[in-house]
Amino acid sequence: MADSDKLEQILARLDSGLEQAMQRLLTFLAIPSISTDPAHKGDVRDAAEWLRDELTSLGFDADIHDTPGHPMVVARSQPGDARPLLFYGHYDVQPVDPLDLWDKPPFQPEIQDTPQGKVIRGRGAADDKGQLMTFVEAFRAWKEVHGALPSDLILLFEGEEESGSPSLRPFLQDHAEDLRASLAMICDTGMYADGRPAITTQLRxxxxxxxxxxxxxxxxxxxxxxxxxxxxxxxxxxxxxxxxxxxxxxxxxxxxxxxEELPDALRKDWEALNFDAADFLGRVGLKTPIGEKGRTPLEMVWNQxxxxxxxxxxxxxxxxxxxxxxxxxxxxxxxxxxxxxxxxxxxxxxxxxxxxxxxxxxxxxxxxxxxxRASVMDTSDQAFGAAKEALTSEWGRDAAYIGAGGSIPIAGDFKEILGMDSMLIGFGRDDDRIHSPNEKYNVESFAKGARSWARILTALR
Known part of the structure; x- marks a missing residue:
């Protein structure tokens, strides 16, 4: 059967299994895995064990690795002749204070109808359990169609990201040979704008x-x-x-x-995004950009x-x-x-x-x-172009290469310790209220996120 036929079957499986996938996510979200609060140490471990068991049931060789802090969950698929890929996410979540600003208890997640469509409401829905599970659901559907998981995958899910990842660098250093792949996939990011997918290629x-x-x-x-x-x-x-x-x-x-100055090709891509600085600032009660004279707004928030x-x-x-x-x-x-x-x-x-x-x-x-340090990815790697095309096909809008004003240290750690670039693809939205009361993740982001990873996996096999 042609790869295109297989892909269509995987996408159909994801669509038909969406309700069950959301129920699995709700179960995961109900575990109060707050890594910064010692009172929730047992809950963080419960989340790690839930994740390990879920991956084991899919056929991964999954283990929990204890650290001086919270556990790492590491899983592997069978070796083969495909390009080795490492998938990274985190299963810990932010504290919920102030609790009285939540409309519903943060660890009693539910699917809600809103004027903007259906959303998954609960702490960790977007940051990062919902995003992490887009990986897992794509792998599940792949196995159901192909009869086996994609080969040459390493999954690394940590439980300390929201508390500064103190155990991560030592863990990478101690297990470098076992974790090294050709490219890392990081899901803890968002889209450029609602409905427009993006690959983050540089981080400050x-x-x-x-x-x-x-x-x-x-x-x-x-x-x-x-x-x-x-x-x-x-x-x-x-x-x-x-x-x-x-x-x-x-x-x-x-x-x-x-x-370094912004490359001409990337400058053209960013100009095509038509970023409106006045609108961006207007959302927070401002209107006038400041910063270094002679720089565009996107340069100032992404490249300077x-x-x-x-x-x-x-x-x-x-x-x-x-x-x-x-x-x-x-x-x-x-x-x-x-x-x-x-x-x-x-x-x-x-x-x-x-x-x-x-x-x-x-x-x-x-x-x-x-x-x-800052991280800048080598987009000449053919995987970036293939992933960009896959995202464009799924969302019906041209995927964009974007920068990020913030910092995701794990991308730098992967480069420094494991010698590999990262592809940062997530489906969060500006209004997801991460780190705030009433966090949510759009059902569309969850569903199309899993479909996107199925397309990307097919393109990179």
């Missing part, structure tokens, strides 16, 4: 820093000491304000080393590095008024990185920048909060 890296400026050994009366004693808030404010020049460029020494102040505190900010020079001031600052920027060089440049503003009898204290 991240550096987080907290700085504390220490001045006098106590808060001082501003009438007695103002104008003579150092004010940590003033010192910190000057240092932070000097992070950017009048053109919106970051001023740290060597900051742009490794930043950033420096942002995420929080600042010091002195008295309660009701009324208190005239003090504070003993200390603090700020949290993050940098999004692109190209080949080195996180540690950025960190050291920031520290040197702040130190240059600190008087001799004051001091700066620094606390690192993570660092990861």
């Amino acid at each position: 890296g991240l550096v987080g820093e907290e700085v504390v400026i220490h001045g006098a050994d106590r808060d001082l009366h501003s009438g007695s000491f103002g104008g003579l004693a150092a004010n940590p808030i003033m010192i910190l404010s000057r240092a932070l304000a000097a992070l950017k020049d009048d053109n919106g460029r970051v001023t740290l020494e060597g900051f742009y080393d490794g930043v 590095p950033t420096a942002e102040i995420n929080g600042i505190a010091g002195g008295y900010a309660g009701d009324g008024f208190k005239t003090v020079l504070p003993a200390q001031a603090r700020a949290k600052v993050s940098f999004r990185l692109t190209g080949k920027q080195d996180p540690e060089r950025i960190r050291q440049a920031f520290r040197a920048h702040v130190e240059s503003f600190v008087p001799q009898d004051c001091r700066a204290e620094f606390h690192p909060h993570g660092g990861s």
Whole structure:
């Protein structure tokens, strides 16, 4: 039977089995696998065991691997002569607070009718259990039609993504030979716009820093000491304000080393997306883009590095008024990185920048909060073009290569530790309310997501 005939049978199986697939997902969603809360440690393990058992029932060789934190679920299909692929997702979920803002209990998931169509409502529906199960349902339908699972697959599902993945890098390093494939598939992303599928081909890296400026050994009366004693808030404010020049460029020494210009072909693709910055900002009560002069909006959110102040505190900010020079001031600052920027060089440049503003009898204290490089995928790999065509066929709209302003460190870890690029394809939507009350995943995203993976698998076999 021709591959096209087999594919049509797989797609038909997915359609006819959609109700049962959604019931399986609802069962999975009912497990409160909150990785950040020690009280739910047993629930996280229950979710890992549920997933292992589900994969075993399909014919995968599936095991739970304990870590210092939560378990990894690793599964394999039979070896063959196909291109080895690794599929990654996470089965842990975010906390549900504030609980009183949920319309329904977050771990009593259900299918709901909404003006925008049917949705799967519950914590983890979009991030990432629903997306992860699009993989699993595609594999299930494949086996029902072909009589066997696709060969040469490795599945890696972790239980700590929502708590920073502390066990992931050591696990990859310890099991590198067993996990290495030719390409990783990551489902923890979304579409460019409702109904338009996308492959994320570049992710920004991240550096987080907290700085504390220490001045006098106590808060001082501003009438007695103002104008003579150092004010940590003033010192910190000057240092932070000097992070950017009048053109919106970051001023740290060597900051742009490794930043690469957008390739012409990708620039044309992005221009064709017709991104409306005013509409994008209008959704959050703004309308005027800022940033580096001479850059397009999509360049600024996908292809250019950033420096942002995420929080600042010091002195008295309660009701009324208190005239003090504070003993200390603090700020949290993050940098999004692109190209080949080195996180540690950025960190050291920031520290040197702040130190240059600190008087001799004051001091700066620094606390690192993570660092990861940017990831840029090699789209000349024929798999990217094949996947793009498969997505276009399923959704009836041209799939787009897009960037992401955020950071998904696992893609960088796969590149650094396992030596392979990642293909990031997910079917989340902007209104899925991930990390928020009333999280949902559109039934269309779930159904067509599984169909999309069936098409991609067929194209890559």
